[in-house]
Amino acid sequence: MPKDFRATTLERAIGRQLAGWRNERQLSLTEAGQRVGFSSAKLSMMENAVQPSAPVDVMALGYVYKVPTPEWQAVVLQAQYAEQVRMRALNNTVPFDPAADFANLVFESTSLRVFTTDLVPAVLQLSGYTHAALETDDPVRTARLATAREAWSMRLNDKDPLVVQAVFPEAVLRQVVGGPRVMKAQLLHLMEVSEHPAVSVQVVPRGAGAYPAMGSPFTLLSFPHRQHNDVVYLETFIKGEYVEDPGLTEQCAHRFAELQRLALDPGESLELIAEAAAEL
Structure with a gap:
């Protein structure tokens, strides 16, 4: 995670989506973390956008929560886009103006x-x-x-x-x-x-x-x-x-x-x- 991480609005929306999936299944952070192999702390940080949600982690949660494939795939694409935006910012890449x-x-x-x-x-x-x-x-x-x-x-x-x-x-x-x-x-x-x-x-x-x-x-x-x-x-x-x-x-x-x-x-x-x- 970047030392001075600041979540974008897209990353915050992804976190809300992940929390929504878990809450729909009435799972605690601990229960959900055990199922997917994450610590409850990591899952909490993803849901609250305190750290970026890696596309592979979003995919794992979608699979474990049995989210319909098109739904979790859409969120994975969002996470991939958020990751690309963050890399451009870190590399000081000037986008098309x-x-x-x-x-x-x-x-x-x-x-x-x-x-x-x-x-x-x-x-x-x-x-x-x-x-x-x-x-x-x-x-x-x-x-x-x-x-x-x-x-x-x-x-x-x-x-x-x-x-x-x-x-x-x-x-x-x-x-x-x-x-x-x-x-x-x-x-x-x-x-x-x-x-x-x-x-x-x-x-x-x-x-x-x-x-x-x-x-x-x-x-x-x-x-x-x-x-x-x-x-x-x-x-x-x-x-x-x-x-x-x-x-x-x-x-x-x-x-x-x-x-x-x-x-x-x-x-x-x-x-x-x-x-x-x-x-x-």
Whole structure:
């Protein structure tokens, strides 16, 4: 066991599962340990995630407890994954960073479906707006968003331009990021780019009430090659993440379609953006 072991949430979940198996069979730690050949102390530490649960030990417990094979196999896979994550951390292996890669995917994609909750979508931001929103908080992220914006702008006038469909709540228009001058310039830019045939901007009005994916911004990217599935990009100030499971990306596509139906149409949205700009 590592000297300064700190259990991950996955390892804690595995421990709870092991304890659940034992409790379902009404076995004490001593009784269960005797059956599997572990000390009660070791079993207790595994269940409480005070030490890692080795995949072979999980397999042994599943067998001794007569847990259905698919169930114990699933927990063994979890233990194997937890072990791999821990080894990467010990070896200081830097994993693939989606936040750093995002601009590359923007450049390769054929369409972006973007839903934001607090800010204008990254590819439609002016640099002044981006800097005002993020520079003091996260200069690295600011630079990455600038790269994504540049990737989109390079594609805007291509023969096959990158199609951008953006949806966001009206609150984004009313949040005066960077002061009135910066915000007004951003809104005028939104009005300008929304007239491009490859760009659609829709605003969810304040009176709409609750709406799909509320509080959960995402970007759904599609690609020209059949071998490249849709990808969802999620980001917080801590990290970026790709979601590639087809079932999950389809859920995002469904949410986005619902948002588009609920939002004002592009013409009405343009009028609302113009109204917000005139108030600054």
